[in-house]
Amino acid sequence: MKRRMLLAVVAAICLGGCATEPWVKPYERGWLADPLMSASRDPLSDKYLQHVHDVREGARGATVAEGGGCGCN
Amino acid sequence: MRMQLSTYVRALWLALASLFAAPTRGAVIPEDRADLLYHYYGGGGTTASGPALLVRKGIGERVSAYASYFIDNVSCASIDVLTTASPFKEKREEYGSGVDYLYGNTTIGLSVLRSKESDYVANTFGATVTHEVLDGLTTFSLGYNVGRDNVGKVHTDFADHVNRYQYKLGVSQVVTKSLLMNLNYEAILEDGYLHSPYRAARLLGLSVPEAYPRTRDGYAMALGIVKGLGSNDGQLNASAHLRYRYFWDTWNIRAHTVDLRYVTRLGDRWLVEPHYRHYKQSAASFYANDFTTQMVFMARDRELSDFSSNALGAKASYQLFNNRFSFNRVTLNFDYESIRYDYTNFTDVRSGRLYAYKANVFQVFLSGWF
Numbered sequence: 001m002k003r004r005m006l007l008a009v010v011a012a013i014c015l016g017g018c019a020t021e022p023w024v025k026p027y028e029r030g031w032l033a034d035p036l037m038s039a040s041r042d043p044l045s046d047k048y049l050q051h052v053h054d055v056r057e058g059a060r061g062a063t064v065a066e067g068g069g070c071g072c073n
Numbered sequence: 074m075r076m077q078l079s080t081y082v083r084a085l086w087l088a089l090a091s092l093f094a095a096p097t098r099g100a101v102i103p104e105d106r107a108d109l110l111y112h113y114y115g116g117g118g119t120t121a122s123g124p125a126l127l128v129r130k131g132i133g134e135r136v137s138a139y140a141s142y143f144i145d146n147v148s149c150a151s152i153d154v155l156t157t158a159s160p161f162k163e164k165r166e167e168y169g170s171g172v173d174y175l176y177g178n179t180t181i182g183l184s185v186l187r188s189k190e191s192d193y194v195a196n197t198f199g200a201t202v203t204h205e206v207l208d209g210l211t212t213f214s215l216g217y218n219v220g221r222d223n224v225g226k227v228h229t230d231f232a233d234h235v236n237r238y239q240y241k242l243g244v245s246q247v248v249t250k251s252l253l254m255n256l257n258y259e260a261i262l263e264d265g266y267l268h269s270p271y272r273a274a275r276l277l278g279l280s281v282p283e284a285y286p287r288t289r290d291g292y293a294m295a296l297g298i299v300k301g302l303g304s305n306d307g308q309l310n311a312s313a314h315l316r317y318r319y320f321w322d323t324w325n326i327r328a329h330t331v332d333l334r335y336v337t338r339l340g341d342r343w344l345v346e347p348h349y350r351h352y353k354q355s356a357a358s359f360y361a362n363d364f365t366t367q368m369v370f371m372a373r374d375r376e377l378s379d380f381s382s383n384a385l386g387a388k389a390s391y392q393l394f395n396n397r398f399s400f401n402r403v404t405l406n407f408d409y410e411s412i413r414y415d416y417t418n419f420t421d422v423r424s425g426r427l428y429a430y431k432a433n434v435f436q437v438f439l440s441g442w443f
Contacts, residue, residue, distance in 0.1 A: 020207060042406065044108040045110060045438060052434055057354065057376060058324075058376055059354060060320070063257075
């Protein structure tokens with residue numbers, strides 16, 4: 001029951017958002033398009049640094065860098 | 074419990090996927106770009122270095138493909154190796170490729186990754202879907218990876234496997250013209266041989282074989298914020314990045330990660346980025362520095378112990394030139410990070426003291442946009 005409610009809430013938020021007028025106009029998005037605002041400006045470098053951390057820590061996942069199986073055991 | 078959680082994640086994945094039916098406008102394929110990188114890691118008796126290459130190229134206006142290659146030349150004399158085995162050298166090679174297809178505001182991506190070393194082969198296949206709504210202010214992303222790994226042990230006929238399933242959900246939100254937020258969730262379900270065939274646990278001071286559960290479900294939730302900072306003339310000249318991740322798993326590990334970055338322009342050609350990362354985790358339920366009684370599951374892997382790390386570093390990017398040699402822009406980049414690891418229940422058996430070490434991580438790379 002709780003799961004169904006959570007799914008309904010997620011769907012309502014997402015669909016509700018579709019009906020909202022965009023509040024940042026296209027001509028106001030100059031900063032957002034700048035590389036300074038990117039969460040992962042250099043994908044290869046970020047992936048390597050994430051690999052360095054992943055092989056030495058118990059946690060993994062939900063990072064800005066994409067990874068895969070890496071013989072981390 | 075494992076089946077319920079897996080079903081729950083799949084249901085959420087499908088619920089969000091149903092929103093992606095209506096194509097709109099605005100999304101673009103990633104930029105054409107090539108990176109050539111050299112990396113070095115040194116610390117705790119281990120060095121790993123080598124080159125890496127990533128090339129991404131658009132094919133028409135709807136398709137972008139990439140290929141990557143990565144080499145790790147590892148020389149290992151870590152505390153695990155020194156106390157239970159012999160120092161070794163090995164080479165790990167990783168090949169990756171993928172393709173992204175843009176349809177309206179939806180991008181569909183497929184990828185494959187193969188990592189190979191003498192005693193471990195990992196194959197990962199991935200699919201991602203991203204979709205922009207609200208005229209590009211909100212971006213939803215879904216991802217699914219499946220991994221098939223083969224685990225071996227050098228000079229023996231030992232062979233086992235690991236199956237890995239990753240489910241990813243993400244949403245990125247433009248809050249204002251200078252503020253971005255993103256929320257990511259990932260579930261990683263693994264089964265198979267999840268430890269190292271070389272490492273040993275300790276029972277009353279004696280080395281005994283490690284024994285791990287053959288399943289592990291891990292979950293991570295991360296919140297990222299990027300704030301643009303302008304000068305008096307209204308130009309963007311810096312940005313502040315904050316990211317927090319909470320991780321939990323069925324081995325009872327709980328971990329917190331905080332990542333802080335500040336990126337600023339210096340003159341016309343330099344980008345400088347000091348960064349700091351803090352990580353802290355609790356131990357797995359079957360970890361002990363020295364067991365006092367025989368248990369079903371026993372581990373002495375310091376990656377499963379209580380520890381924290383602090384990493385401080387900086388990245389610098391220098392723009393070499395624009396619009397020459399078929400490149401729109403080429404940059405030369407340096408990144409250095411110093412990491413300090415402090416273990417609170419893992420001792421160096423040679424001295425009996427709590428173990429700690431410092432590592433240096435260095436990268437130099439050329440990036441070209443064409």
